Amino acid sequence: MTELLTAAQMRAVERRAIESGAVTGLELMERAGQGVVDAVFAQWPAFAGRPDVARRAVVLCGPGNNGGDGFVVARLLQGAGWAVDVFLHGSAKQLPPDARTNYERWQALGSVRPLSEGEHVGAAALCVDALFGTGLSRPLDMVLPVPTGALRVAVDVPSGLCADSGRVLGQGDGACVPADLTVTFHRAKRGHMLGAGPAMCGQLVVSDIGLTEPAGADVCHLVTAQGLAGHLMKGGGHKYDYGHALILSGGVGKGGAARMAARGALRIGAGAVTVGCPPAALIENAAQLDAVMLRRVPDADALNAVLTDKRINALCLGPGLGTGAREADLVRAALMAGSGLVLDADALTLLSQGADLFALIHDTCVLTPHGGEFARLFPDIAEKLDAPALTGPAYSKVDAVRAAAQRAGCTVLFKGPDTVIADPSGACRVNAAVYDRSAPWLATAGAGDVLAGFMTGLMARGFAPMQAAEVGAWLHVACARAFGPGLIAEDLPEALPGVLRKLQK
Known part of the structure; x- marks a missing residue:
């Protein structure tokens, strides 16, 4: 559990697991969404259980599989009694197949609003950043909204942070959305430990999603006390x-x-x-x-x-x-x-x-x-x-x-x-x-x-x-x-x- 993976190494692990027949992409997405919700409830126990008055969560979904994780999170939070508003950056037609499936599953329960520059998303207890994850290769093209009073949870990495280096892509205010809690999957990524990563991630939780495939060569490791x-x-x-x-x-x-x-x-x-x-x-x-x-x-x-x-x-x-x-x-x-x-x-x-x-x-x-x-x-x-x-x-x-x-x-x-x-x-x-x-x-x-x-x-x-x-x-x-x-x-x-x-x- 000491490996620090790059985004490419993590994608390779997932791809080999899927190609081997050990798991499907949809199963991994479901496990990831569940891992986020479990981590939220463990971090803030008062959020767990069915509240007497529905709390509001805002889930910001991006155009890739990170957005698909966000749709799963939205569905699970709603099932736990939350009022959930979902925003999508980009076109639903361009979502990858697994993310599109979870978009459609959410649509059976609630609406999806487009996320655009200057969007006002209102007040919320929780904001889930499932916009870009580990795959971001360019600076954010907009200043992302932060709901008033919300605790911020990033899926994989805070949007705007390079998962490989821990560096913020771009310059100026709004180049990265810092989180109070970041939930990543299988292994920590290099960017969680390097540079601005720890400051942007808040607390870090690594959620086990059942992957057993080796990461391969060229893997960097954390130094631990083991042995x-x-x-x-x-x-x-x-x-x-x-x-x-x-x-x-x-x-x-x-x-x-x-x-x-x-x-x-x-x-x-x-x-x-x-x-x-x-x-x-x-x-x-x-x-x-x-x-x-x-x-x-x-x-x-x-x-x-x-x-x-x-x-x-x-x-x-x-x-x-x-x-x-x-x-x-x-x-x-x-x-x-x-x-x-x-x-x-x-x-x-x-x-x-x-x-x-x-x-x-x-x-x-x-x-x-x-x-x-x-x-x-x-x-x-x-x-x-x-x-x-x-x-x-x-x-x-x-x-x-x-x-x-x-x-x-x-x-x-x-x-x-x-x-x-x-x-x-x-x-x-x-x-x-x-x-x-x-x-x-x-x-x-x-x-x-x-x-x-x-x-x-x-x-x-x-x-x-x-x-x-x-x-x-x-x-x-x-x-x-x-x-x-x-x-x-x-x-x-x-x-x-x-x-x-x-x-x-």
């Missing part, structure tokens, strides 16, 4: 069985970010963690660290000497590192060492400034950019992602990160509430801190440094780069949610033991 406990717990052995992580620090007054990364690496289970820093910063770091060891690393030659210790199997460069010539040499030496390597913050800036450094990136690296860093590293890809979305399916963050990972030849983790992780093979995961996993407290200085430390610690323990990025990102959000409001970056490693204990249960 994490078995990978994260320790058995026997000694500390170096769980790796040795090296975190490089900046100079005097610049070591806090590296110390937080080191704390994260240690808490997540690396057997040993060392901070390497310029000699002048040793006393400062020693005053702040106990279980984390310290090494003098004045320059790239010193780093090469430290790395002769083959127990050091994962490195992190970037948090508070600096962007001068010394730091560029350190990044070069780390890349040439060939160890598992997390590159964050200042290291990403150095990569963006030097094609020679970028060329040294290898497949055991993880790059962890936020939006600005991504734009500096991959300006053409970022420009494509930031361009107005005027047609669908629009270019998405998934598309962008896959392209970046292929170009860099390593795992790329593009941060945000909709963190996307991809590797050069095209494998892709979304760590969505949205809906009931929202973690707005992560918008605090140093949170990304801790995430870099989590990933470095996991790589020290033997996790592959993609897996370390997925697990580190999931735990990062879980720690923020466990701590809650008032979170600062230093709290994240301290929240990790409680998260790990819960995973064991």
Whole structure:
């Protein structure tokens, strides 16, 4: 249940199910309509049952199968005692066969009014948006009416939202109709988790409509906690069985970010963690660290000497590192060492400034950019992602990160509430801190440094780069949610033991 499908992948699943004889299109439409009504009554229990005074619902139906779902919803709501007014955008003669059948079934019960620009639909308790769904490929051609006082329910996706990218098609007011509740079918779509999707969808419910067909190749997945406990717990052995992580620090007054990364690496289970820093910063770091060891690393030659210790199997460069010539040499030496390597913050800036450094990136690296860093590293890809979305399916963050990972030849983790992780093979995961996993407290200085430390610690323990990025990102959000409001970056490693204990249960 972790797949995030595109509109085309969802259509292919439905088509294969219908062609196999397992289900008909009409049966799927009936199940979808029932799923919407069930979700409405579960979300707002006061709407369930037969009211003493009929409540009014407005159902806006579009010219495709999404509109057909809307006609089913209208019929079921009326059967539950609601007064229902149905509006159709487009011509009934052009409806697909299954949608036309449900249009005719509704006509036996009530009328259908044309929906036109500036239509006044009056007040209602509920408005069902069954206009365009996942198939929308262009901006809306009208400002859609919103009944006064109505709770808004979107069938599949809010009209105006690209189901593949979570981007609003078009610009200006009315380009998308936000919902209080969105009900989609079989699997969530990428656009529910990416970009503006969560804000536009309100609450999201995925309704099971009985499909069992596989989605096929090229499917992006949500990162979940499934199976994490078995990978994260320790058995026997000694500390170096769980790796040795090296975190490089900046100079005097610049070591806090590296110390937080080191704390994260240690808490997540690396057997040993060392901070390497310029000699002048040793006393400062020693005053702040106990279980984390310290090494003098004045320059790239010193780093090469430290790395002769083959127990050091994962490195992190970037948090508070600096962007001068010394730091560029350190990044070069780390890349040439060939160890598992997390590159964050200042290291990403150095990569963006030097094609020679970028060329040294290898497949055991993880790059962890936020939006600005991504734009500096991959300006053409970022420009494509930031361009107005005027047609669908629009270019998405998934598309962008896959392209970046292929170009860099390593795992790329593009941060945000909709963190996307991809590797050069095209494998892709979304760590969505949205809906009931929202973690707005992560918008605090140093949170990304801790995430870099989590990933470095996991790589020290033997996790592959993609897996370390997925697990580190999931735990990062879980720690923020466990701590809650008032979170600062230093709290994240301290929240990790409680998260790990819960995973064991």
